[in-house]
Amino acid sequence: MYGASVDEVKQDGAEDPQKLAEFEARIARGEKIEPGDWMPADYRKQLIRMISQHAHSEIVGMLPEGAWITRAPSLKRKLILLAKVQDEAGHGQYLYHAAETLGISREEMVDMLLTGAAKYSNIFNYPTLNWADIGTIGWLVDGAAIMNQTMLARCSYGPYSRAMVRICMEENFHKKQGQEQVILLSQGTPEQRKMMQDAITRWWWPTLMMFGPHDTDSPNSPLLVRWGIKTRSNDELRQDFVNQMAPDLMALGLTLPDPDLKYNEASGNWEFGEIDWDEFWRVVKGDGPLNADRMAARRKAHEDGQWVREALAAYAEKQQALN
Numbered sequence: 250m251y252g253a254s255v256d257e258v259k260q261d262g263a264e265d266p267q268k269l270a271e272f273e274a275r276i277a278r279g280e281k282i283e284p285g286d287w288m289p290a291d292y293r294k295q296l297i298r299m300i301s302q303h304a305h306s307e308i309v310g311m312l313p314e315g316a317w318i319t320r321a322p323s324l325k326r327k328l329i330l331l332a333k334v335q336d337e338a339g340h341g342q343y344l345y346h347a348a349e350t351l352g353i354s355r356e357e358m359v360d361m362l363l364t365g366a367a368k369y370s371n372i373f374n375y376p377t378l379n380w381a382d383i384g385t386i387g388w389l390v391d392g393a394a395i396m397n398q399t400m401l402a403r404c405s406y407g408p409y410s411r412a413m414v415r416i417c418m419e420e421n422f423h424k425k426q427g428q429e430q431v432i433l434l435s436q437g438t439p440e441q442r443k444m445m446q447d448a449i450t451r452w453w454w455p456t457l458m459m460f461g462p463h464d465t466d467s468p469n470s471p472l473l474v475r476w477g478i479k480t481r482s483n484d485e486l487r488q489d490f491v492n493q494m495a496p497d498l499m500a501l502g503l504t505l506p507d508p509d510l511k512y513n514e515a516s517g518n519w520e521f522g523e524i525d526w527d528e529f530w531r532v533v534k535g536d537g538p539l540n541a542d543r544m545a546a547r548r549k550a551h552e553d554g555q556w557v558r559e560a561l562a563a564y565a566e567k568q569q570a571l572n
């Protein structure tokens with residue numbers, strides 16, 4: 250099963266209504282589906298799509314912050330950022346492995362990213378212009394990711410949900426270090442406050458876009474919800490995020506770039522304006538501020554690593570010959 254491509258993975262009884270009914274009863278009982286269990290072909294394909302794109306997001310997500318490791322304002326900040334970027338690499342490996350349990354190979358997934366056939370999160374196509382962006386990414390971007398990933402920790406597919414438990418623990422450190430930096434800069438000198446406000450203004454809306462299209466425009470959601478992969482909707486998670494972040498950021502004297510933002514006493518929600526979905530789809534489809542740079546960097550890293558893959562393959566072959 251491992252290493253086979255999705256098309257090669259045989260589905261016995263995929264159209265068998267009895268098997269599907271048994272599968273859906275397991276989902277309804279809250280059971281975890283494991284790699285060797287029977288699953289509908291579309292369950293497998295949706296998970297491969299989602300988990301591999303999640304892994305791509307973690308790996309590409311190392312680029313915006315990685316650019317600032319050599320320019321951190323102190324040794325402490327450099328060490329923290331180093332640890333965070335290393336964590337993201339580990340999250341990517343974890344998630345690629347979770348996707349491999351569904352029968353797709355690492356090579357296929359990486360090829361899909363490098364050829365543009367697969368997506369990664371919109372958020373990583375924006376530039377990190379100064380150090381205030383690093384705190385903003387930690388608190389807002391990782392905060393949004395935690396909101397989504399905490400939901401995925403309850404996902405019906407065992408390997409994905411277990412990966413989320415470990416990843417969320419590390420993300421919480423990422424979020425806390427970001428929050429500390431935003432608080433420091435927002436209470437700092439006038440120049441620091443100005444830099445912090447500019448970063449929040451630039452990152453607020455792209456972060457809301459991370460949660461995906463509105464539920465009514467989310468083609469994958471119905472199946473993902475039916476089979477327990479998603480247990481909350483894109484809009485529900487987005488609303489929770491705004492409810493959590495808006496008061497905290499405004500309490501620091503920061504202004505959010507949304508004139509429609511207002512608290513609704515009756516619902517207890519912070520109502521907010523409409524997302525620029527043209528920008529969202531432009532970025533998702535590859536025409537964002539830094540999509541080309543991010544993909545060029547990933548392709549170069551892959552090419553530069555070719556000799557390592559060849560050396561490992563040669564070593565494995567030699568070992569096999571010796572055994």
Ligand code: 3HC
Nearest residue numbers: 303306369370371391394458459460461467468469470533
């Ligand atoms: N960025 C890029 N593409 C997106 C997107 C986003 N923010 N939101 C949606 N899309 C794409 C979907 O991939 C889908 O395209 P596809 O069918 O070709 O894959 C299309 O837009 C329609 O969207 P749907 O709502 O139907 O798609 P989903 O139901 O998959 O919802 C999602 C999108 C909420 C991102 C969901 O896929 C998900 O929860 N994924 C797992 C979590 C994840 O990938 N998070 C990314 C961030 S990881 C991160 O931030 C790292 C951290 O360390 C900072």
